[in-house]
Amino acid sequence: xxxxxxPFAVIAIIILMALxxxxxxxxxxxxxxxxxxxxxxxxxxxxxxxxxxxxxVVPMAVSGDxxxxxALGATTAxxxxxxxxxxxxxxxxxxxxxxxxxxGA
Amino acid sequence: MLPASASxxxxxxxxxxxxxxLLPIALFVIVFGIAFGLASVQAxxxxxxxxxxxxxxxxxxxxxxxxxxxGQHVSLLPLVAVVFAIxxxxxxxxxxxxxxxxxxxxxxxYGILFLLTDANWAVASQDxxxxxxxxxxxxxxxxxxxxxxxxxxxxxVTFGGLVANPEQYGLDMVLGCFLLSMVLGGKxxxxxxxxxxVAGLSAVAAYWWLPPHTHVIVGALAxxxxxxxxxxxxxxx
Numbered sequence: 001x002x003x004x005x006x007p008f009a010v011i012a013i014i015i016l017m018a019l020x021x022x023x024x025x026x027x028x029x030x031x032x033x034x035x036x037x038x039x040x041x042x043x044x045x046x047x048x049x050x051x052x053x054x055x056x057v058v059p060m061a062v063s064g065d066x067x068x069x070x071a072l073g074a075t076t077a078x079x080x081x082x083x084x085x086x087x088x089x090x091x092x093x094x095x096x097x098x099x100x101x102x103x104g105a
Numbered sequence: 106m107l108p109a110s111a112s113x114x115x116x117x118x119x120x121x122x123x124x125x126x127l128l129p130i131a132l133f134v135i136v137f138g139i140a141f142g143l144a145s146v147q148a149x150x151x152x153x154x155x156x157x158x159x160x161x162x163x164x165x166x167x168x169x170x171x172x173x174x175x176g177q178h179v180s181l182l183p184l185v186a187v188v189f190a191i192x193x194x195x196x197x198x199x200x201x202x203x204x205x206x207x208x209x210x211x212x213x214x215y216g217i218l219f220l221l222t223d224a225n226w227a228v229a230s231q232d233x234x235x236x237x238x239x240x241x242x243x244x245x246x247x248x249x250x251x252x253x254x255x256x257x258x259x260x261x262v263t264f265g266g267l268v269a270n271p272e273q274y275g276l277d278m279v280l281g282c283f284l285l286s287m288v289l290g291g292k293x294x295x296x297x298x299x300x301x302x303v304a305g306l307s308a309v310a311a312y313w314w315l316p317p318h319t320h321v322i323v324g325a326l327a328x329x330x331x332x333x334x335x336x337x338x339x340x341x342x
């Protein structure tokens with residue numbers, strides 16, 4: 001269904017986007033209120049929680065440029081050595097900017 | 106384990122502390138808000154439409170993705186499908202918070218979820234893995250991230266040209282590096298590492314071979330199913 005983008009229609013479409021997004025924010029908790037938290041469910045939730053982050057980051061490295069990969073590599077290295085997020089993130093950004101500067105130059 | 110009372114889970118002091126804790130990340134979010142404001146004006150949205158979108162949708166990746174679909178006409182079904190696919194990870198993220206959220210009265214439980222997004226959820230989730238119930242970061246951290254996203258969008262539609270190319274400074278990697286540091290700050294056992302491997306490989310496979318925007322859900326579910334099937338030795342299960 002194609003809608004002409006009159007000013008009113010645009011606002012309606014934005015509200016629709018907001019409602020779809022809100023449904024995703026509330027939907028998981030609403031669904032879980034019908035599930036009894038047994039040990040198996042708890043294992044699923046815990047494993048899924050960190051897997052969400054991995055599933056965001058790994059394709060970012062695979063599909064990204066050299067700067068993106070170097071940034072994630074630097075963050076990993078500093079995180080494993082120092083164990084604190086801020087230095088790890090800073091190292092990632094500096095690495096990405098440096099690699100892109102060198103490759104682009 | 107003692108059930109924490111609602112007041113322990115959410116009090117103004119903690120919410121304020123978590124607001125400040127995510128302030129550094131929020132500063133980077135401002136830059137992305139600026140980039141979004143600029144891109145949305147270029148895609149033909151008016152200033153107010155772009156700002157309204159950031160205020161009400163508050164989900165950067167999906168907002169950027171739909172900009173490609175705007176024109177003289179907008180096809181509603183593809184637009185809704187893209188927004189749902191990109192944001193469907195929230196369903197799993199919310200479910201992961203349920204063991205903490207069920208302690209709250211329904212109004213607050215669903216109320217703070219309006220501010221659920223990747224960065225504040227990653228902190229809450231990793232704190233939980235490390236034995237700390239932290240819902241204050243969903244509210245306090247979510248608030249600072251939302252303010253930054255909206256403020257960035259306002260700047261972007263007004264003076265977008267200032268940050269035309271955030272990639273040059275590595276700024277597009279902020280969220281990726283942040284999320285990665287949260288994962289690596291959590292528990293790392295051989296079991297967890299294998300779950301991550303399966304999640305990562307599934308996500309990449311989905312990224313290559315399945316419809317666009319499905320990879321996060323596929324990877325997360327693959328990791329979750331392996332966790333379900335493989336009992337932890339220490340807890341007996």
